[in-house]
Amino acid sequence: xxxxxxxxxxxxxxxxxxxxxxxxxxxxxxxxxxxxxxxxxxxxxxxxxxxxxxxxxxxxxxxxxxxxxxxxxxxxxxxxxxxxxxxxxxxxxxxxxxxxxxxxxxxxxxxxxxxxxxxxxxxxxxxxxxxxxxxxxxxxxxxxxxxxxxxxxxxxxxxxxxxxxxxxxxxxxxxxxxxxxxxxxxxxxxxxxxxxxxxxxxxxxxxxxxxxxxxxxxxxxxxxxxxxxxxxxxxxxxxxxxxxxxxxxxxxxxxxxxxxxxxxxxxxxxxxxxxxxxxxxxxxxxxxxx
Amino acid sequence: xxxxxxxxxxxxxxxxxxxxxxxxxxxxxxxxxxxxxxxxxxxxxxxxxxxxxxxxxxxxxxxxxxxxxxxxxxxxxxxxxxxxxxxxxxxxxxxxxxxxxxxxxxxxxxxxxxxxxxxxxxxxxxxxxxxxxxxxxxxxxxxxxxxxxxxxxxxxxxxxxxxxxxxxxxxxxxxxxxxxxxxxxxxxxxxxxxxxxxxxxxxxxxxxxxxxxxxxxxxxxxxxxxxxxxxxxxxxxxxxxxxxxxxx
Numbered sequence: 001x002x003x004x005x006x007x008x009x010x011x012x013x014x015x016x017x018x019x020x021x022x023x024x025x026x027x028x029x030x031x032x033x034x035x036x037x038x039x040x041x042x043x044x045x046x047x048x049x050x051x052x053x054x055x056x057x058x059x060x061x062x063x064x065x066x067x068x069x070x071x072x073x074x075x076x077x078x079x080x081x082x083x084x085x086x087x088x089x090x091x092x093x094x095x096x097x098x099x100x101x102x103x104x105x106x107x108x109x110x111x112x113x114x115x116x117x118x119x120x121x122x123x124x125x126x127x128x129x130x131x132x133x134x135x136x137x138x139x140x141x142x143x144x145x146x147x148x149x150x151x152x153x154x155x156x157x158x159x160x161x162x163x164x165x166x167x168x169x170x171x172x173x174x175x176x177x178x179x180x181x182x183x184x185x186x187x188x189x190x191x192x193x194x195x196x197x198x199x200x201x202x203x204x205x206x207x208x209x210x211x212x213x214x215x216x217x218x219x220x221x222x223x224x225x226x227x228x229x230x231x232x233x234x235x236x237x238x239x240x241x242x243x244x245x246x247x248x249x250x251x252x253x254x255x256x257x258x259x260x261x262x263x264x265x266x267x268x269x270x271x272x273x274x275x276x277x278x279x280x281x282x283x284x285x286x287x288x289x290x
Numbered sequence: 291x292x293x294x295x296x297x298x299x300x301x302x303x304x305x306x307x308x309x310x311x312x313x314x315x316x317x318x319x320x321x322x323x324x325x326x327x328x329x330x331x332x333x334x335x336x337x338x339x340x341x342x343x344x345x346x347x348x349x350x351x352x353x354x355x356x357x358x359x360x361x362x363x364x365x366x367x368x369x370x371x372x373x374x375x376x377x378x379x380x381x382x383x384x385x386x387x388x389x390x391x392x393x394x395x396x397x398x399x400x401x402x403x404x405x406x407x408x409x410x411x412x413x414x415x416x417x418x419x420x421x422x423x424x425x426x427x428x429x430x431x432x433x434x435x436x437x438x439x440x441x442x443x444x445x446x447x448x449x450x451x452x453x454x455x456x457x458x459x460x461x462x463x464x465x466x467x468x469x470x471x472x473x474x475x476x477x478x479x480x481x482x483x484x485x486x487x488x489x490x491x492x493x494x495x496x497x498x499x500x501x502x503x504x505x506x507x508x509x510x511x512x513x514x515x516x517x518x519x520x521x522x523x524x525x526x527x528x529x530x531x532x533x534x535x536x537x538x
Contacts, residue, residue: 004298004299004300004339004340004341005339005340005516005519007300007339009300009301009374009375012298012300012301012339012375012377013300013375013377015295015298016295016298016300016377017377019294019295020379021295021296021297021298021377021378021379022377022378022379022380023375023376023377024364024365024366024367024376024377024378024381024382025364025367025369025370025371025375025376039409040406040407040409042406042411042412043403043406043407046402046403046406047403050392050395050399050403051392053395053399054392054394054395124391125391125392129391129404129407129408130366130367130368130381130383130384130407131407
């Protein structure tokens with residue numbers, strides 16, 4: 001019988017390896033990690049669904065709020081900004097401009113905010129079951145996407161009512177939504193890692209969300225409004241990912257709103273790079289997320 | 291006689307860095323330390339070494355704050371030791387009574403979710419699900435939300451999930467001792483199954499009776515160090531003496 005207390009670390013290691021034992025905290029290779037996440041995709045999907053069921057079970061009106069909240073928000077913005085501050089003139093079809101903006105921004109924000117705090121809010125589950133931690137924020141992003149589908153499909157009737165002629169571009173909407181969610185999720189992933197390291201950052205997240213809300217052109221046309229701003233500020237505001245994402249949704253219905261192809265490509269590549277980077281961070285920090 | 295080790299822990303140390311509001315001398319220092327907080331290190335585990343052989347069931351005892359939970363978390367691969375290492379045939383499956391699942395969802399959904407998290411495919415989940423419900427003994431309550439379950443029922447559900455993929459090493463954190471006699475019998479049967487199928491069980495439990503009923507060996511941890519490691523009766527006797535002294 002081996003007495004481990006008298007063995008040095010090296011001897012113990014040799015002893016363990018001679019019996020084919022592996023370290024329980026062995027770090028996987030990056031692709032091994034991605035593979036494990038892919039294997040657990042059914043879990044991620046069911047987890048997202050479960051969250052939705054759990055969330056709507058509490059409310060009497062349930063899913064109805066998913067429609068009501070964004071529409072009431074749009075109405076509020078219409079009165080506050082469109083009428084009172086007169087941004088109505090920014091678009092020929094201001095109602096559609098506003099609704100498309102609110103819904104896209106909501107989707108982005110849901111995905112970003114819920115994923116950024118998910119590691120803290122789901123601490124219990126992560127401690128009970130052992131699985132790659134990145135699946136928690138991903139499930140939260142997926143949840144935001146699924147929940148938004150009924151509401152965002154409202155854009156079609158809205159477009160018809162406000163007199164937009166249907167075109168093939170309308171069919172690209174689902175892809176645009178997926179891109180929006182992944183973009184929000186990627187930033188949320190980075191933020192969630194930061195929150196685990198420095199809790200104080202959690203305090204700054206709502207502030208950051210508010211900043212995005214007022215600068216992304218939900219209720220005004222960014223290009224027109226930042227025309228007279230200093231160059232650097234104008235460039236940042238016009239090319240911020242949220243502003244571009246909003247215009248991309250609108251552009252599917254109103255071609256004049258569509259950003260340039262370089263800008264669209266920028267959003268796609270930027271999202272892909274950020275998402276991959278976040279994945280690498282999670283992979284490297286896997287044992288410290290809990 | 292050469293027994294096969296299933297798990298080896300060698301010189302495991304765990305330190306935590308915590309921010310504390312320590313009182314400092316001088317008014318200015320006091321203000322600074324209140325704003326910045328002090329970073330101090332807590333040694334949760336100090337130089338822990340032991341091994342677990344095939345077919346063993348090992349109990350872990352220790353007073354509150356002795357480092358039991360840190361050890362269990364390290365064993366389950368949920369936490370990295372600051373130094374030292376743990377080797378095992380495969381990452382031990384942890385069954386914790388403290389962890390929660392999704393409370394406002396039904397037991398059925400929680401079982402399915404738990405099985406998926408273990409890496410089972412949807413088909414395998416469908417096949418394993420009836421058995422898991424049977425083990426949990428919750429057939430009449432399976433469609434009620436977990437909020438409505440007693441702590442014993444929650445423990446049984448988690449036990450049923452953890453056991454669905456027969457692990458080499460099962461870690462049980464305070465789980466047994468809850469639940470009715472029938473469940474106790476089922477779970478005892480299952481633990482024996484694990485031990486016979488070349489596995490090992492490690493359990494943390496406050497109840498010395500539960501440990502002496504199930505374990506052949508006991509590890510006693512006190513203030514992060516390994517106090518004793520040996521046959522159940524001997525170690526539990528030492529431990530009881532220690533508890534009696536503390537009360538005086």
